[in-house]
Amino acid sequence: MVKVYRDFQYAKKFINKSTVAIGNFDGVHLGHLSLLKKAKKLASNSNTSFTILTFAPHPLKVLRPEFEPKSILRFRTKIEMLERAGVEIVLAQRFTKSFSKITAEKFVYDVLKNGLKAKNVVVGDDFKFGYKREGDVSYLVSKEFSEIFKVHIINEISGKYGRYSSSSIRGMISSGDMLKVKESLGYFYIVEGRVVSGEKLGRELGFPTANIHYNNNVIPEDGIYAGWVLHEKKQYMAAISTGIRPQFKGKKRFLEAYLINFNGNLYGKNIKVSLVKKIRDEKVFSDIEKMKLEMKHDCDKALNILNKYKI
Structure with missing residues (x-):
């Protein structure tokens, strides 16, 4: 050790x-x-x-x-x-x-x-x-x-996108290009932390999420991502939102992960979230039903992406 x-x-x-x-x-x-x-x-x-x-x-x-x-x-x-x-x-x-x-x-x-x-x-x-x-x-x-x-x-050691450096990788993360990030890190970008109690808006919409704060992490570009959640040595496919939730006029930026086909309570537990690929930007919908339909499409897209990209 x-x-x-x-x-x-x-x-x-x-x-x-x-x-x-x-x-x-x-x-x-x-x-x-x-x-x-x-x-x-x-x-x-x-x-x-x-x-x-x-x-x-x-x-x-x-x-x-x-x-x-x-x-x-x-x-x-x-x-x-x-x-x-x-x-x-x-x-x-x-x-x-x-x-x-x-x-x-x-x-x-x-x-x-x-x-x-x-x-x-x-x-x-x-x-x-x-x-x-x-x-x-x-x-x-x-x-x-x-x-x-x-x-x-x-x-100097260079890869597909030039000289490997932590500063350039931070820029890639901030721009949301997670596949490019993986080319430099050798693994998908990880955000980890303890699951905190949120406003339970996802649960009300039928998509309960595990929420974690960024603390001092590099914050990815706002949007919806496909990714993997690691908890107690098990991996779960997830649709992940990072941003301020403009639909609900949010102000604080944090990460929410909806674990697809998962039943359980993660509050207070430590998880690791690997961001694989951005699906779309955050946006405001004209009504909640349209938002729920889009979230369902996000999950379908996430599954297709994650069947291709493992961790």
Whole structure:
């Protein structure tokens, strides 16, 4: 089981020597997986612990909160995915204003050398670190540190839609193109959370829904989607609405999933919703009966889509 630490001063008590891959790893997308594969092989060949160094919260939340990006994955799910990639140790360094003032040199000596006892360091070609991002890859590979660890640089990794990056994937999610998102993530975008009690409007219409809030997730474009709901290791086909429900003059944005052919009560339970493909935009109907008929058509379309796209 992966070990998770929150501070390098504490982690150093339990680490002997390590191969360290550094990054935020939000989404654990295909570009990340390529880097992780390289790091895992290095760790195995050098008999070192396969270690991730990331930062929580996101540095921008501390330094420039107005620019903090929404998360593709919840922290716990990110850890689960890193563990599936073979990671043994995660240092999710608690990022504070004090930590942000560590110089690039101190970062190398205090965090990498003495904290994680790094023998290999794996980074992307655009990696920056230290106070005001003063350190970069060229500094990391300088002779000054060559006796401490070897640096392995992963150059740009691109896919069908260009360079893999968490920021570009956030843009894809926001535009509602979930099939394109899957091409970059390697899996369908997941929204997860605890089912909360809503206004029960869906139940009154004959389509009871499981409602969850977005919290700090990237919010997809408003509309109706086909998707899968995972609950207690079982998968259910679903028609999913995300938006403000303009038919009822709603104001708060959240996600509602109607599990097709499901009988049960999910209130208070944790679910994961995988968004597969957008069916249509939200819209206002002239009367409720027309809305109910359209919702029935949405379910039929969702079934057709989900019979083609599994998770």
